[in-house]
Amino acid sequence: MQLSFNKRRRTSKAAATLAELKQGEQGVLESIDLPEDTAQRLMELGFLPGAPVTRALSAPGGDPRIYRIDGSEVALRRETAKHLILRVQKKTT
Amino acid sequence: MSACHECSFGSCPKELPPPFKSQSTTPHVVAVVGPPNSGKSTLFNRLTGMRQKVANFPGVTVEQRVGRAKTRGPREVVLVDLPGVYSLTPRSEDERVTRDVLFGEMANSPKPDAILLILDCTNLARHLVLAAPILALKLPTLIVLNMADDLRSRGGEVNTGALATELGAPVALISAAKGEGVEKVFQFIEGTAAGRSPLQAPKVELPVLQDVPKCRQWAGQVGAGAAYKAPEPPLWTRRLDQLFLHPIAGPAIFAVVVVAVFQTIFVGARPLMDGLQGLIQSSGVWFNHVLPHSVLTSLLVDGVWTGVGSVLVFLPQILLLFLFIGILEDSGYLARAALIADRTMAKMGLQGKSFIPLLSAYACAVPAIMSTRTIENKRDRLATIMIAPFMTCSARMPIYILVIAAFVKEQHLLGPFLSTQTAAMLSLYVLGFLAAVFTAKVLKSSVLKSERTPFVLEMPPYRWPTLQSLGIRLYDRSKVFLHRAGTVILLVAIVLWVLLHLPLQNGKAPEIADSYAGMLGHSIEPLIKPLGFNWKIGIGLISSIAAREVIVGTLGTIYGVEGEELEHSEGLRHALQNELSLGGAFALLIFFAFAMQCMSTIAVVRRETGGWRWPAIQFAYMTFLAYAGGFAVNHIVRSGLLSFIGLQP
Numbered sequence: 001m002q003l004s005f006n007k008r009r010r011t012s013k014a015a016a017t018l019a020e021l022k023q024g025e026q027g028v029l030e031s032i033d034l035p036e037d038t039a040q041r042l043m044e045l046g047f048l049p050g051a052p053v054t055r056a057l058s059a060p061g062g063d064p065r066i067y068r069i070d071g072s073e074v075a076l077r078r079e080t081a082k083h084l085i086l087r088v089q090k091k092t093t
Numbered sequence: 094m095s096a097c098h099e100c101s102f103g104s105c106p107k108e109l110p111p112p113f114k115s116q117s118t119t120p121h122v123v124a125v126v127g128p129p130n131s132g133k134s135t136l137f138n139r140l141t142g143m144r145q146k147v148a149n150f151p152g153v154t155v156e157q158r159v160g161r162a163k164t165r166g167p168r169e170v171v172l173v174d175l176p177g178v179y180s181l182t183p184r185s186e187d188e189r190v191t192r193d194v195l196f197g198e199m200a201n202s203p204k205p206d207a208i209l210l211i212l213d214c215t216n217l218a219r220h221l222v223l224a225a226p227i228l229a230l231k232l233p234t235l236i237v238l239n240m241a242d243d244l245r246s247r248g249g250e251v252n253t254g255a256l257a258t259e260l261g262a263p264v265a266l267i268s269a270a271k272g273e274g275v276e277k278v279f280q281f282i283e284g285t286a287a288g289r290s291p292l293q294a295p296k297v298e299l300p301v302l303q304d305v306p307k308c309r310q311w312a313g314q315v316g317a318g319a320a321y322k323a324p325e326p327p328l329w330t331r332r333l334d335q336l337f338l339h340p341i342a343g344p345a346i347f348a349v350v351v352v353a354v355f356q357t358i359f360v361g362a363r364p365l366m367d368g369l370q371g372l373i374q375s376s377g378v379w380f381n382h383v384l385p386h387s388v389l390t391s392l393l394v395d396g397v398w399t400g401v402g403s404v405l406v407f408l409p410q411i412l413l414l415f416l417f418i419g420i421l422e423d424s425g426y427l428a429r430a431a432l433i434a435d436r437t438m439a440k441m442g443l444q445g446k447s448f449i450p451l452l453s454a455y456a457c458a459v460p461a462i463m464s465t466r467t468i469e470n471k472r473d474r475l476a477t478i479m480i481a482p483f484m485t486c487s488a489r490m491p492i493y494i495l496v497i498a499a500f501v502k503e504q505h506l507l508g509p510f511l512s513t514q515t516a517a518m519l520s521l522y523v524l525g526f527l528a529a530v531f532t533a534k535v536l537k538s539s540v541l542k543s544e545r546t547p548f549v550l551e552m553p554p555y556r557w558p559t560l561q562s563l564g565i566r567l568y569d570r571s572k573v574f575l576h577r578a579g580t581v582i583l584l585v586a587i588v589l590w591v592l593l594h595l596p597l598q599n600g601k602a603p604e605i606a607d608s609y610a611g612m613l614g615h616s617i618e619p620l621i622k623p624l625g626f627n628w629k630i631g632i633g634l635i636s637s638i639a640a641r642e643v644i645v646g647t648l649g650t651i652y653g654v655e656g657e658e659l660e661h662s663e664g665l666r667h668a669l670q671n672e673l674s675l676g677g678a679f680a681l682l683i684f685f686a687f688a689m690q691c692m693s694t695i696a697v698v699r700r701e702t703g704g705w706r707w708p709a710i711q712f713a714y715m716t717f718l719a720y721a722g723g724f725a726v727n728h729i730v731r732s733g734l735l736s737f738i739g740l741q742p
Contacts, residue, residue, distance in 0.1 A: 037184060038547050043305040044179035045549065046219050056331075059432045060340040064548055066432070071216040071323055073552040075432050077439075080547040 018067060019082035021055040027086040028052055034083045046070025047084060120169035121286040122203050123162070124195060126227060127211030128220050129177030130553050132239040134158075136211060136269040137174040138565065140278065159202075164279060168286040173205065176466075180305075181226040186466035186474075195230060207233040207285040209278065214238035214251060214266065215324050215554075221312035224260060225299050233290045234262045235281040242268040243554075249324030256319035270559055327554040330425075334552075337429050347433060354417045356515045365409040373402035388594075391602075396590025400646040401578050407491040407642070408574055412567050414487055418456055419566045423558035427452065428550060435548055441530050442537030447477040451529065454484035455522075458694045462701055472543040476536045478698055479711055482689050483529040485522045488641040492685050493521055495645055499666040500678040525686050528718065581692075585636050585643050589650055605629075605651060624684065624720070625677025625727040637690045644685075676730035680723035688719035 015021045018029075029051050032039040046069040047053070056073060058065035064077045076084075127133045141160035162170040175194055176187035183189040190199070197204025210227050212220040217238065227234060238244075238251065253264040263281060267274030300311040337343050377398050384390040421427050434448045447468060454461035461481045468474040485493075497517045504513045537543075592610035594602040605611045606628075613635060614628030621631050629651055637644035645665070652668040673681065689695065689712050698708040 034547070040182065040305065041179075041184060041549060043309075044222070045551065046309070048306050048309055057334050057338045059338065059435060060343050061436055064432060064435050064550075066334075066338075066552055070219045072219065075435075075548070075550045075552060077435070077548045080549070 014088065015086055016088075017082045017086060018053060018055070018076070018084040019065075019078050021053070021067075021086075023055055023057070026052055026054045030085045030087040032084055034080070038080075042084070045074050046072065047074075050087075053084075053086075120171045121207070121282070122171050122173060122205045123207045123209060123282050123285070124205035125172060125174045125209045125211060126191065126195065126223075127177060127237075127239075128179055128213065128223055130551065131177065131211045131213040131220065132269045133174055133177065133211045135562075136209070136237065136239065136267075136275070136278070137172060139269055139272060139275050140282075141172055162279075162282055164283050164286065166283045166286050170282050170286050172209075172282075173202065179223065185468065190466075195227075205232065207235075207282065209235050209237055209282075211237045211239050211269075213240050215240050215243045215247065215249060217251060217321050218313050218316040218323065219309070221315055222305075222308045224315070225308050225311060228260060228262060229299055233285045235278065236260060236262050236264045237278060238264060238266045239269050241266045241273060242271055244324050247324030247327065248322075250320065250322040252320040256315070256321075259315045259318045270556075270562075330554040333555050334429070337426065338432070343429075343433060347430060350421075352511060352515070352519065354414070356511065357413065357417075362410040362413050366406055369409065370406045373398070373406065377402065391594070392587070392590050396586050396593075396650060397583060400586030400589065400650040401582055402646075402649070404491060404578055404582050404642050404646045405575075407494065407645075408571065410490055410494065411487045411574060412570060414490070415456060415566055415570045416563060418453070419563050420558050423556065423562055425553045425555045428552050431550060432552070439548075441533040443473060443476060443533055447473060450477055450481060451484055454481040454486060457486050457488070458482045458484065458691065459697050462694070462697050465701070470543055472537075472541040475702065475707070476533055476541045478701060479536060479707070480529040480532045482691070482694050482711070482715065483525045483532065483687070485525040485686070486641075486691075488691065489521075489685055491642045491645040493518060493682060495665060496669065496673075496678050496682055499669045500673075500675060521682060521686055524683070528687060532714075581640050582643055582646055585639050586646055586650060589632070589636055589647055593650070610651075623727065624680045624723040625674055625731075626681065627672065627677075629672060630677070630681065634684075634690075639690075639692050641685060641690050674731070676727040679730050680727040683726045684719045684723040686719075687715055687722050689715035 015025065015027055018027070021027055029047060029049055031049060032042055032047060034042070048070075051070060054068040056066040056068050059075075062078075064075045065081065066073050066075050067081070125133045125137050137158070137160065140162045142163055158174040160172050160174070162172050164170045173194060175191040178188050178191045181192050181195065183192045193199040194202050195205065195208075208227060208230070210224060212223070214220075224236065236256065238253065238256075244251070251266070253266050257264040265274055265277035265281070267278065269275065300307040337346060377394050380394045380398065381390065384394070421430070430452070431448045438448050447465075450461040450464045450468075453464060458481045461484070462478050465474045465477045465481070468477060497514050501514050501517045505511075506513055506516055589610060592613070593605060593608045595609050596603065598607065602608070603611075606615070610632050611628065614631040617631045617635070618626075618628040621634065626634070629648070632651060633644040633647045636647040648669070649665055652665060669678070695708045695712060698711060699705055702708070
């Protein structure tokens, strides 16, 4: 009961951060909520506002996860990924 | 992970070009710049014929390397290979090196006259971002688009002529790994050396450098102007990742790979090693026979040949280890291993990036400690330096192999896949790792506590390791190993021989026990007796402060001097069986697992931490741990606690 309820809630709500993306799912980056230094580094790797990000595979255990960004694959820990905010997307239905 | 290894005694770049010819003017300095893993070092090797180490892993070059280009022009061309950067805003030590060299602010490094900007053209739009700050330097620059073969095979395209117009700089499409198009690079450096500058005003104005989004936009615009078509995603990489990062298969494959590597090192290298040993022994006997009986012959045969020879025997095994590490690094698997290991590293209070130096410390702690420069966080870096020497480096292999072969009976544990000796060896590797984990935890929860820095690691596509690159590694490693055998180990062997043959008694060499070396051994015997070591092992311990593998040479010399008959028997292994109890043998292994017996490591830690404080703490701590561990193991084995698992003397 509980499980199915959770599942439905998740699918109906779009991912708000990179950490919430499911495998194969894509989102558009809105902003980076991290200290200047780290944000700069991530931006150099392609994590720029407006850039599409796809979640790829993860390490066994689910963390860190690999994200496809700007033509390459970059691994981030969950603790970092949750500070990368995604653009709110309108539901297509 | 630089190949610079024997350099730690102060004079590092021993491969610096020889003094420049007097008739030519000052040398033409060309810097090789580019993002990490774009193939700078591969091109550098092509241009210089020098052996800069290459791997399919971001962050291989951690300090600038200098080499002479094989050009035809009259003027000397010096190439400087720089650590990979994404921008000229440095955030770690290695990136600072790049920035400082380019701005001419690096001591002992002249400001470059021209630049080779290496970009990975399979990901051109993003890599072009670096072109903005580089072109802003207003130096003659060649844009080298590397990995042309990859781009083609995956259906990508770029118009180099249009790109050259867009940027106002010449462009060469090459494949450094295959050697394709390298002549264009030679033409460029020969041209700039002759004073030609091909730089023009860029068609698209350069962006404001600090603004990353603007730079990326600019790069995209330039790419579009050059009709850049990004290649298809690397299909094979994705398929392989499905397997190597599979929740169950991934870690299982990792474990199988590690065990297989060690099993091969043990079993596969045996015949080679035995052959080499036989050769060295019989040649020693032959020398003794042929050369006239004199002090000099004794020094040469009993001192130098036996001492150095007993270390040389381990070359095949060490090369095999490096072959495997090379394949893992070049193929790109290592980045996946770092990903798999990140969780474990996080538990230690470190990050996945520390895993890279720690893994290469399995080969040697010296390059590993230098490669910690890629870690941005100072405290994380220091903690990694402190634990790196616990990883089982290749210099420990000789004594491990010797003692294990002498004291652990060869039996199958899991059929032909895992033998008792391999298991013993693996458990020593695990032990070193656990000591590192423990130390990291202590350090990170006390003096080196810090905010967790984010783990950001690019996953390179898988590539076939090239025979050339693997060959260069093995050649490099043999050179380092033979160089050490020819210097440190040779020196220790000579000093030891002298100490073993003095003071003269009635004009003759004394018994070992009465020699200076013997006295030295005897004087520390009370200290090491609780570990189960006698005074002869004591001499070995003292001499191995220079380098771990020296102990094998020392023991070889001692037993070579002691009994002629030993030279004909199976040698050192039997001598040790007579000399050590099982407890003492295990204590010796534990001692070597923990102790910091390596002058090169001490020197490099001093250099990287900028003082004697940390190496002193490290040496004291590791020696204490080694002593305590050896003491405990000796007493546990002696008390018979281990007999229930079937281990017998």
